[in-house]
Each structure stands twice: as C-alpha cells, then as structure tokens.
Amino acid sequence: xxxxxxxxxxxxxxxxxxxxxxxxxxxxxxxxxxxxxxxxxxxxxxxxxxxxxxxxxxxxxxxxxxxxxxxxxxxxxxxxxxxxxxxxxxxxxxxxxxxxxxxxxxxxxxxxxxxxxxxxxxxxxxxxxxxxxxxxxxxxxxxxxxxxxxxxxxxxxxxxxxxxxxxxxxxxxxxxxxxxxxxxxxxxxxxxxxxxxxxxxxxxxxxxxxxxxxxxxxxxxxxxxxxxxxxxxxxxxxxxxxxxxxxxxxxxxxxxxxxxxxxxxxxxxxxxxxxxxxxxxxxxxxxxxxxxxxxxxxxxxxxxxxxxxxxxxxxxxxxxxxxxxxxxxxxxxxxxxxxxxxxxxxxxxxxxxxxxxxxxxxxxxxxxxxxxxxxxxxxxxxxxxxxxxxxxxxxxxxxxxxxxxxxxxxxxxxxxxxxxxxxxxxxxxxxxxxxxxxxxxxxxxxxxxxxxxxxxxxxxxxxxxxxxxxxxxxxxxxxxxxxxxxxxxxxxxxxxxxxxxxxxxxxxxxxxxxxxxxxxxxxxxxxxxxxxxxxxxxxxxxxxxxxxxxxxxxxxxxxxxx
Numbered sequence: 279x280x281x282x283x284x285x286x287x288x289x290x291x292x293x294x295x296x297x298x299x300x301x302x303x304x305x306x307x308x309x310x311x312x313x314x315x316x317x318x319x320x321x322x323x324x325x326x327x328x329x330x331x332x333x334x335x336x337x338x339x340x341x342x343x344x345x346x347x348x349x350x351x352x353x354x355x356x357x358x359x360x361x362x363x364x365x366x367x368x369x370x371x372x373x374x375x376x377x378x379x380x381x382x383x384x385x386x387x388x389x390x391x392x393x394x395x396x397x398x399x400x401x402x403x404x405x406x407x408x409x410x411x412x413x414x415x416x417x418x419x420x421x422x423x424x425x426x427x428x429x430x431x432x433x434x435x436x437x438x439x440x441x442x443x444x445x446x447x448x449x450x451x452x453x454x455x456x457x458x459x460x461x462x463x464x465x466x467x468x469x470x471x472x473x474x475x476x477x478x479x480x481x482x483x484x485x486x487x488x489x490x491x492x493x494x495x496x497x498x499x500x501x502x503x504x505x506x507x508x509x510x511x512x513x514x515x516x517x518x519x520x521x522x523x524x525x526x527x528x529x530x531x532x533x534x535x536x537x538x539x540x541x542x543x544x545x546x547x548x549x550x551x552x553x554x555x556x557x558x559x560x561x562x563x564x565x566x567x568x569x570x571x572x573x574x575x576x577x578x579x580x581x582x583x584x585x586x587x588x589x590x591x592x593x594x595x596x597x598x599x600x601x602x603x604x605x606x607x608x609x610x611x612x613x614x615x616x617x618x619x620x621x622x623x624x625x626x627x628x629x630x631x632x633x634x635x636x637x638x639x640x641x642x643x644x645x646x647x648x649x650x651x652x653x654x655x656x657x658x659x660x661x662x663x664x665x666x667x668x669x670x671x672x673x674x675x676x677x678x679x680x681x682x683x684x685x686x687x688x689x690x691x692x693x694x695x696x697x698x699x700x701x702x703x704x705x706x707x708x709x710x711x712x713x714x715x716x717x718x719x720x721x722x723x724x725x726x727x728x729x730x731x732x733x734x735x736x737x738x739x740x741x742x743x744x745x746x747x748x749x750x751x752x753x754x755x756x757x758x759x760x761x762x763x764x765x766x767x768x769x770x771x772x773x774x775x776x777x778x779x780x781x782x783x784x785x786x787x788x789x790x791x792x793x794x795x796x797x798x799x800x801x802x803x804x805x806x807x808x809x810x811x812x813x814x815x816x817x818x819x820x821x822x823x824x825x826x827x828x829x830x831x832x833x834x835x836x837x838x839x840x
Contacts, residue, residue: 300476301418305427307472308411311374312434314465315407318346318377318400320442321458323581325450332455335390340510345394348506349401351696352499357406358689359548360490361413362682367477370410371470377403378466385459396459409692412672413685414477421677422621422786428669429614436607436665443581443596494540494548501533502697509700513708549690553683558784561777562674563691565627568774569667570698572634572767575706576641576660579760584653586756587646589742601654605661606668613666617786623670624783630667631778635771637663642765646750646757663771677786706767710760717755722748 322329322342330339361369380399387393415427449457508526512518541547554560584595617623637660644653672688679687741752 300478303472304418304476304478305415305430307469307476308414309430309434310465310472311370311407311469312411312431313438314374314377314462314469315404316435316438317442317445317465318404318462320438321446321449321461323443323446325446325455325458328450329393329455330390333387333390333393335393338390338394340514341394342390342397344506344510345397346401346404347510347696347700348503349398350405351506351693351700352502353402353405354409354693354696355498355548355686355689356495358409358413358685358687358692359546361406361410361685363490363546366410366414366417366685367473369406370414370477371473373403373406373410374466374469374473375403376400377407378463379403381459381462381466385456409689410685412676412692413688416676416684416688417681420786420788421673422788423618424676425614425617425623425670425673425786426611427614428673429611432610432614432665432669433607435668436603436610436661439606440596440600440603443599444593447593447596489545491541491544491546491548494537494544497533497537497540498548501530501537504530504533505697506700509704512704513711518708548686549693550683550686553687553690556678558678558781559675559687559691561781562671563694565631565774565777566671566691566695567698568770568777569631569634569664569671570695571702571705572638572770572774573664573702574699575702575767576638576764578703579706579710580641580657583756583760586741587753588650598650598654599657602657602661605658606665607661609662609665610669611665613670617670617673621786622783623673623786624778624781626670627667627674627778627781628775630663630665630670631771631775633659633663633666635663635768635775637661638764638768638771642761642763642768644757644761646754667774673786674781677784702767706760706763709763713759713763714755717759718752721751721755 326339326342330342335342357369357373377400380396380401380403382396383399384393384396387396412428412431415424415431419427445461446455446458449455449461504526508523508530511526512523516523537549538551541549541551554563581595581599584590584598588595588598590598613626617626637656640656640659641653644656672691675687675691676684741749744752
C-alpha cells in the first residue's frame with residue numbers, strides 16, 4: 279500500500295504557477311473554442327429554411343436542431359468526468375476534432391439524412407467544448423481571480439447570439455449555406471493550435487488504468503434521449519397524451535431512477551451522487567435548471583415573434599436582439615470583475631434572478647402597437663439579469679470542489695441547465711402552439727385556412743402580404759398566444775431566487791486547488807468523491823478519511839498535460 283504525504287506534494291498553481299502571459303494565451307485559445315461551440319448554436323437559425331429546402335427535407339427540419347441538442351446533452355457529463363480522470367488537453371482536442379469532423383459531414387451533405395448525421399457528430403464534439411473550456415480555466419486560475427475570466431466567457435455567448443444569425447444570413451445569401459459548416463474548420467484549427475501550444479495543465483497519473491463507468495454512460499444517454507424526445511415531440515409531432523409521449527415519459531423516469539442506482543454502485547461514476555451532498559452544488563444546480571427553462575423558453579421564440587409582429591426580416595430581427603445581448607455582455611463582464619476584486623459573489627445571482635423576473639414581466643406586457651424601442655429596453659433588462667447570474671453560478675460550483683472534480687461538477691451543472699433549456703423550449707412551444715391555433719380559429723374561423731393563415735403555414739413573409747382584415751388578427755393572435763406565457767415563467771425566476779438565498783457564500787480561494795488536494799480528500803477510490811469538505815478544512819477531512827491512500831494501492835500526482 280502506497281501512502282503519500284500532503285507535505286511532499288506541491289499542488290499545481292502554487293510553486294509552479296503559470297505566468298499571467300501564459301494564462302492569457304491559454305484563455306484566448308479557450309475563448310476561440312467556446313466561440314466555435316456558441317456560434318454553432320446560432321448560425322443555422324437564419325440559414326435553416328434554405329438548407330432544408332435545398333435538401334428536400336422540410337419535414338425533418340426539427341431533427342437538424344434536435345439531433346445536435348440531444349447528442350451534446352448526453353455527452354456533457356461524460357466529458358467532464360473523463361477530463362478529470364485523463365486530463366483536459368487530450369479530451370478537449372478530441373472534442374474539437376470530432377466537432378470539425380461533423381462540420382465536414384454537414385458541409386458535404388447531399389441529403390437531409392447526412393446533414394442530421396453531421397449534426398449528431400458535431401453535438402458529440404460540441405457537448406464538451408464549453409464545459410472543458412470552463413474547467414480548463416479552473417485548472418490554472420484561482421476562484422478569486424476566475425470571476426473576471428468567467429465574465430468574458432459569458433460575453434462570448436452574447437456575441438455569438440447576435441453574430442451567429444447575422445453571419446448565417448450573410449453566408450446563405452452570399453457564398454452559400456454550406457459555409458456555415460466550412461467556417462468551423464479554420465476556427466477549429468486555431469483552437470487546436472492554441473490548445474497544443476498553451477494548454478499545460480495538471481494531469482493525474484494512475485498506477486492502474488481508471489475504470490470508466492460505461493453502464494452509467496449508457497443509462498444516462500438513454501434517459502436523456504427519452505426526455506429530450508418527449509419534450510421535442512410533445513405537443514408538436516405527437517400530442518402530449520399520445521402513447522409514444524407517455525411511454526417516453528415513463529421510460530425517462532424509470533431510467534433516471536436506474537441511473538441513481540447505477541451511480542451509487544459505480545467505482546468512478548459519471549455524475550457522483552456525492553456531488554449532491556454538497557449543499558451549494560445542489561442549490562445552484564437547481565437554480566441553473568430553473569434559469570435554463572426561463573431563458574430558453576423566452577429566447578427560443580422572441581426572434582420569430584419580432585418578425586411576425588414588426589414585419590422585419592430575420593437579419594433585422596437579429597439586430598433587435600442586440601440590446602438584450604448587450605445587457606448580458608456588459609453585466610457579465612462587470613460582475614466578474616467585481617467578484618474578482620472583492621471576493622463576494624452571492625448578491626449577483628440574487629439580483630440576476632430578480633431582474634430576470636422583472637424582464638419577463640415587462641416583455642409579457644408588450645402589445646402589437648408597442649414601439650420597437652420599448653421592446654428593446656425590455657429585452658435589455660432581461661439580458662442584464664442573465665449576465666448577472668449565468669457565469670456566477672458556474673463559479674460558485676467550481677469554488678466548492680478541488681481540481682480533480684471541477685470538470686465533473688461543471689459538466690453536471692451544465693447538463694441540468696441544458697435539460698432545463700430543452701424543457702423550457704418544449705413547454706413554451708407546446709403552450710404557444712395550442713393557444714395560437716385556438717385564437718386563430720376564434721378570430722378568423724373559416725377564413726383562417728382560406729386566407730392562408732393556418733398556424734402550420736404562417737411565415738413572416740406571408741403575414742406581411744396579407745390584407746389588414748386578416749393580417750391584424752393574425753399578429754394579435756400571435757402576440758396574445760406567446761407573450762402572456764412569459765408571465766407564467768416569472769415564478770421560475772422567483773423559485774431560483776428563493777433557492778439561491780440559502781447558498782452559503784464561502785470565501786473564494788486565492789489558490790488553484792489541484793488534484794493533490796482531491797487525493798487528500800479521497801474515500802478509497804482512485805479519483806476521490808467530495809463529501810462536504812467545504813464545511814471543514816482539508817486537514818480535518820484528511821484526518822477523517824484516515825490517510826491519503828487509495829484502496830487499490832495507487833496514488834495520484836499531478837503532471838503537466840503535454
């Protein structure tokens with residue numbers, strides 16, 4: 279049995295801390311990686327109608343989006359756990375390469391089936407790009423300093439949300455929609471070069487090869503697939519009461535229970551159940567789920583609403599979203615800077631939840647004749663709330679765990695946030711569709727189908743050319759069907775606020791908490807599981823554990839991830 283003393287080990291980032299220049303170069307590379315993933319989520323929004331039209335696949339349009347969401351959601355926890363076991367560098371390189379391979383398949387697709395295949399491959403790579411970038415920064419930057427970096431990471435999403443639709447529209451009208459995929463190759467090459475050159479991160483070493491939780495991966499993937507398909511198909515492809523949707527719901531619930539059972543028995547679980555014994559992790563993850571539902575439930579339909587009600591094209595609608603993204607960008611950066619300067623963070627997510635609720639309430643009050651500038655102000659308020667809360671939640675989670683668990687914890691929180699996004703989009707979409715059909719039928723009756731205003735065939739172009747006798751009832755129905763739903767989402771922000779009130783504001787560490795600290799906190803596993811080590815010092819926990827020895831007789835030590 280091999281026993282290691284904490285006094286003999288030097289955690290990475292203390293005696294051999296990377297220089298500020300090295301951190302900045304690494305950060306730039308990670309920003310490129312995140313931009314790669316963030317742009318991919320938005321660049322197809324304006325190009326999609328043209329893409330499915332060229333490939334004769336309009337009836338499979340939803341799968342172009344769903345396939346990516348499904349694949350990326352499934353692999354998020356897997357990437358986080360494997361990167362904790364094997365190191366960030368090889369895993370993030372594999373994710374980038376896989377994402378680029380999917381881009382090539384999508385660019386060369388001759389039919390809708392191959393496009394969907396390409397999107398699945400992209401999702402398998404893209405699911406790791408964001409969480410691995412967040413975890414990599416945690417490996418070299420202390421939680422106290424990490425706030426300002428997380429703020430700029432939030433700004434990447436704000437930029438991509440505006441630039442993506444504009445870029446997609448420009449490429450579609452210019453070089454062609456296939457360049458929406460080809461553009462990922464130079465960005466991916468830059469990300470690979472930066473990763474190879476600047477990513478020198480601690481890598482745990484094992485005397486025996488870690489045993490991956492393959493059964494947990496399969497059960498989690500199957501459960502997530504059932505849940506995403508239920509949310510995506512429910513109310514659209516199938517009614518919520520159909521046997522298929524009910525079967526998917528039952529399957530997702532049963533598999534979720536099975537997953538908990540499997541993870542409790544696994545030696546190195548994908549999502550360790552002991553994560554949830556950490557109070558802050560559980561509270562923040564639940565709040566992230568609520569915010570995900572609210573955020574994507576609102577954002578998913580606002581661009582289409584703007585086009586329908588104002589009569590502008592997709593590009594202009596994207597420009598109208600700039601105030602919201604501007605609010606997110608500014609508050610994300612400013613809050614990150616303040617957190618790094620003061621070490622205090624709890625106030626920001628609390629304020630963010632309040633502002634998100636206010637923003638949703640304001641947006642729900644918009645009318646058909648409301649001026650555009652007022653809509654932009656309300657969207658900006660909503661964006662300010664998102665900027666105050668999104669990245670800070672990730673920082674809180676990372677501050678709770680040592681380096682060897684940061685990837686796992688970050689991935690788990692992002693996974694539940696992504697599930698929330700799927701639920702939000704599905705719930706809002708289902709309610710909106712049923713309300714719209716009812717209102718159109720009530721206001722237009724037989725003229726609804728005769729005037730070409732069936733909810734299945736409504737497009738901004740068609741609505742703009744309708745006579746006022748039909749056009750005005752249509753846009754009024756659209757307004758009354760969608761915006762009041764945002765008021766119903768406000769309680770989710772209130773729930774997030776209440777939950778976050780119980781978060782304990784632990785001091786942000788000024789040191790990088792390396793893998794060696796995790797070993798000291800181990801409970802007889804090759805890679806340790808956290809157990810309330812935030813409530814007592816590492817030395818106390820070490821004493822409780824008895825020794826820094828693994829049951830297999832192996833020890834871990836950091837090594838540069840070259």
